[in-house]
Amino acid sequence: MKKLDIAVVGSGIGGSLIASLNSKKNLVLFERDKNLGGCASTFKRFGSYFNAGATTFVGYEQNHPIKEIFDEIDFKPDLLKSQVAIRTIQNKKVLDRTKDFDKFLEDINEVYPNKNNEIFWKTLKQIDEKFWNLKKLYFAKYSLKAYIKSAVFVAELLKEFKFDIFKSAKGFIASTLGDISHEYQNFIDAQLFITVQTTSKNIPLLSMALGLSYPFHDVYYVNNGMGHIFDGILKNVDTHNKEEVLKIIKKENEYLIKTNKDEYLSKNVILNSTVFDSSSLFEDEKIKKYYSSFKFNDQSAFVVYLKLDIKPELIHHYQIVLNKNIPNCISNSFFVSFSDVNDEVLSSKGLSITISTHTKANFWKALTTSEYENKKIETMNYIIEEFLNNFDNIGKDNIKTAFSATSTTFNSYINRFNCGGSAISIKNALSLPSCKTPFKGLYNVGDTVFAGQGWPGVALGVKVLNKELNEEF
Ligand SMILES: Cc1cc2nc3c(=O)[nH]c(=O)nc-3n(C[C@H](O)[C@H](O)[C@H](O)COP(=O)(O)OP(=O)(O)OC[C@H]3O[C@@H](n4cnc5c(N)ncnc54)[C@H](O)[C@@H]3O)c2cc1C
Structure with missing residues (x-):
């Protein structure tokens, strides 16, 4: 039976990035589908190629985990900068989200006029900039060291922003922009829906700032399909596609992995399947209970x-x-x-x-x-x-x-019914799954664990996981 140091289950953004960072170890990446990339894959149907889900690529810039990871694995993606991040059309009214703040302000004042537009959008942009400059971005549970490091991150967050960023987004809109038109509210909420999966009613100011600010970053188009990026990331990784992990059996110091093709023994397992779908992979009652404790989103x-x-x-x-x-x-x-x-x-x-x-x-x-x-x-x-x-x-x-x-x-x-993570709020912060599990050698990665969805969110989670993992080696 093949022995491994690390088995990665799933080639989504999370699984692929963590595998690429550890490709020199004795590691295999298992992917049940023919295509690599999960929600960010590209597939062929009726003779043409289509991006399955993700189409925008954000975060390839200094101080961002994606750039740091790609540099570390010496990978340069084939990208094209999108001059306009996104063009919104509502009742024939057109508004371009451009990176240039002054241009955007001029445009929004025309389409959704408000005397406080500048202060509103500037505040969001500043919060976003400060967040990505934080040095100790971290969240993990289930060991004293992890808790201490998470507490240091929260302390840094509070020192930088005070409690204000956990106040309601909707309240911030009301206190800054006042009673805005239905159309303006719809414009804000529609953009939040694609980045944080919900509207301003349900999130804190921090999530709104991060969700609405992505067009102030460079937004890229990935040439030859989003899935093409995974060929580059995984160039040095032992990748087994069309090999589904069916069962993972906990042994004393390792995990027995049964796939549709073979069996392996691995010291560490990293699950890129969603936390909602992982319970069925196990027989161990405690592990089953751990994964069943996450309420399906x-x-x-x-x-x-x-x-x-x-x-x-x-x-x-x-x-x-x-x-x-x-x-x-x-x-x-x-x-x-x-x-x-x-x-x-x-x-x-x-x-x-x-x-x-x-x-x-x-x-x-x-x-x-x-x-x-x-x-x-x-x-x-x-x-x-x-x-x-x-x-x-x-x-x-x-x-x-x-x-x-x-x-x-x-x-x-x-293998996932759910698509899209939950926005982080004070209420759900403590129940949020982390990369570390209570079980030695078992880790999570992907958009259902910290820090959430999309390239920037999942890559941030990968950075945290990589630190945790390498403390074990
Ligand atoms: C419609 C849509 C549009 C989106 N648009 C964007 C966008 O424009 N930009 C952006 O940044 N993000 C976007 N997102 C979000 C982003 O695509 C996801 O957050 C991200 O791709 C999820 O990555 P993940 O690491 O969680 O892995 P997933 O994408 O969930 O992939 C997990 C992989 O694990 C495999 N797997 C699961 N179980 C097993 C098993 N037992 N054995 C072997 N393999 C297994 C699956 O087949 C899958 O390939 C979009 C998402 C959707 C759904």
Whole structure:
């Protein structure tokens, strides 16, 4: 039986980054799917390539974990800077989120005028800048040392920001901008939905600042598909795709790993499966109980994939904000990402488009087969119609391929019904899963553990995990 020092279960952002940092150790990365990258993978269907979920790449800059990790593994991604991070369209009103603060302020004052726009947006930007400059960003549990280091981080956070950043985001909007229009509120909430998975009603100021400030950073388009990045990250990693980990049995000082192809003994196991889905991998009652203690976050994605037969000049990312919720979804907006016209893989013969919005996983799970199919078509057609209403240079006839994915589809490919982390608040901070578990040699990584979702959030969690892991070697 093959003996390992580290078994990484899953090649999502978290699993791939931690594997790349430890590739010189005796490590194997297992991925059940054919494609690498999980929610950030790229797949081929009907002869064309599509980004499965993630399309924007943020955080490739100084003081950010992604840049630090990529530099450490000597990997330079093939990126293209998006001149506009995201273009929002609401009732035909267009607003560009640009990195240039003065330009953005000028634009927002025209579209959503408010005498305190400058102070509002400047405060958010300053909080975001300070956060990414904090030196001791850290969160782990289940050892005295980890608790002490986490306490040092919280103390640094409070010294820098005081308790104000844990006050309600909604309260900050009211005290700064006053009674804003329904449209302005929708604009703010739609952007928060894509970054922190909820609206200003449910989060503290810190989460709102981080969520709304990502367009003030450099935002990149990944050439040849988001999934292409994983080929680079994993170039030195022993990667076994199409090999699913089915059972992990705790032995005295190691774990027996049973896959659909083989068996391995590993001293350490890093799970990139979600904390909600990990319990079923184990037989040990204590480990099962630990993973079952995390309440399922019933948040997921509905995604529409389109292939056009034309290549109109468009920017990379748009957000369309509607006046009412999309059928069978929990949001009134959708995010549209176009492949770059010069992308030789995604844009061969026409643009590839990924459109995503938010839905509940349990809703789709509860449907009968025919209800499921009907509702899926209803949602897809509604989104396509609204998409066409907002892009005059694209006609229905230009759509050559159209299909969609629900939370159930995500589960069948990448083992997860839930997509999207929970925003950190005072209420949930202590119950947040950390990279360290109470079990020696067993670790978590990915967007259901600290620090949360997307490239920047998951990479931050990887940095913390890497410190923990290397204390053991
Ligand atoms: C529609 C959508 C759009 C998004 N857009 C963006 C964006 O534009 N920018 C951004 O930064 N983020 C975006 N995100 C968020 C981001 O994609 C995720 O937070 C991130 O990719 C999650 O990474 P992860 O490490 O948690 O791994 P996951 O993506 O969850 O991957 C886990 C991997 O583990 C594998 N696995 C699970 N169980 C097993 C097993 N037993 N054996 C073997 N393999 C297993 C799965 O197959 C999967 O490949 C988006 C997410 C979605 C759903």
